[in-house]
Each structure stands twice: as structure tokens, then as C-alpha cells.
Amino acid sequence: MTFLMDTIKGMLIGIANIIPGVSGGTMAVSLGIYDKLIGAVSGLLKNPRKSIAVLLPLVLGCGIGIVGFTYAVEYLLSHHTFVTCMAFVGLILGGIPVLFASLKKELAKKSAGIGLSGILAFALLFALAAFLPMMNAGDEVLKTFSVTPGTMLSLFFVGVIASATMVVPGVSGSLVMMILGYYYGVINTIKSFLDALKAFDLGGLAHGFALLMPFGIGVLLGIFLIAKLITFLFEKFGVQTYCAIFGLIAASPFAVFYNTGALGSLSGGGQVILGVILALLCGTVTWKMGG
Secondary structure (H helix, E strand, C coil): CHHHHHHHHHHHHHHHHHCCCCCHHHHHHHCCCHHHHHHHHHCCCCCHHHHHHHHHHHHHHHHHHHHHHHHHHHHHHHHCHHHHHHHHHHHHHCCHHHHHHHHHHHHHHHCCCCHHHHHHHHHHHHHHHHHHHHHCCCCHHHCCCCCCHHHHHHHHHHHHHHHHHHCCCCCCHHHHHHHHCCHHHHHHHHHHHHHHHHHCCHHHHHHHHHHHHHHHHHHHHHHHHHHHHHHHHHHHCHHHHHHHHHHHHHHHHHHHHHHHCHHHHCCCHHHHHHHHHHHHHHHHHHHHHHC
């Protein structure tokens, strides 16, 4: 029964990780398994049998959640781009109160203000998050990846960065991928790989595997290695780290709309109204989940 429940919780974490703005770490906290998950990851080398027993149902469920929700996200971004992006923005901004509460606790613990270093951290991440999307063509994110050494290396590093942020409550790895301009491409690659698997298309399987393998290796390395660095940053430079995250979030709506070309797909006032309603609803969901 525990295995089944952990598998279901893993599915919810997987779905959360694939939606920009929703933190898999926050979902794990909400489900009451964050400490168990981080403990299993940290103790994998010291006590592999116990850690694997904990991680197996969670990883299995996470994979099922990602695979099952990939089709939904791909369809929504392709056919209802603006409304879907508004929902994403609501999910992103809804996490601000939770992060703000964490920042207040950090400030109280340090008995200090944000200071110049916090302001600089915010400005740096804001500028970076706003600049990176402009390095991609407006609709580049909607295209499929080609199997080239450069693409494979890029996917490896994107996997490292995204997975490292996935384990931090309040930070969305999918949002980071969207800012970098790789989110839709990864989603489309997963979908194409699954389509090839169903059709037993060997060429499609080889193409998808060549792209997803470096990304997957990067994800694993990010979880086990760089996540420790992020933990260190929160312990030693908590205020500056939170300010940097706020800078990332403040610039993220621009990244979401720019990377998907959502404004170009806007066709009427009805979409705007529906988008605003969905943004408010999704923001409330994230806020309640984080609280």
C-alpha cells in the first residue's frame, strides 16, 4: 500500500515538474515527502538499498506523470497558446507569497536587511532571465531539435540546470527551461519519442533517444551534484539566493510569452478574459498548494 501511495505521489510530482511555474519541490513538501525524498537522494551512496527502496515508487510515478501529461501540455501550447501561457503566468506568480514568506524568515534569522548584495542578485537574475529568451528566434521553441553535437551538449547542460532547480521548493525547473528556450522542444521530443515507440519506428526512436539521453544524464547529475550546491547557497547566502529567485520570477512572464509567441496567436477579447480568469485561478492554486 505504501508503494502504491508513493507512486501516486510521484505522479503528482512529475506533473508538477512539467508545468512551468509549479515547483516539484513544493509539491513534495505539500505531499509530506520532501524530507524523505531529499534524504534518500543524499544517502544514495551511503545506504543504496534503503534509498532505492524509497526512490523507486517515486521515480516510477514521476515518470508516469511526465509521460501522461506531456501530450496535454503539447496540445495546449499548440492550439491554445495565449490562454495556456496566461495559466502558466498565474501559476508562476502564485508562488510569490510562499517565497516572500521564506525570505522574511531568512531576514529574521539573519537579523539583517536585503542590502546591496540582495539588490544586485535580483537585478542580475532579472536581466539574465529577460535577456536569454531574446537569444532565441520568437518561435524557435516551437521547433523540433536536430541531432547535432551542439544540441546534445546543450540539452545535457539544460538538464543539469533544470533538475538542480526542481528540488528547491518554490522554484520551477520547467520555468527555467522555458526561459532558456528549451521547454517546448523537450516536450515535443518526449512526445515524438513516445509516438515512435507506439508505432515501433526505429528511426524515430533512435532520434529521440539521441536527444533525451544527454538530457536525462544531465537531470541525474543535476539532482545528485548541483542540488548540493544550491543547498549550500541557501545555507550560506540565503537572502541573496531568494532575491535572485525573485529576479528570475519577475522576468519569467516575458520569457513565457516571448518564447511561445503567444501574443501573436491572440485572436480576440474573449481569449484575454479567459486568460485572466485562468491566471487568477491558477495563481490561487499555486498559492494554496505552497501554503
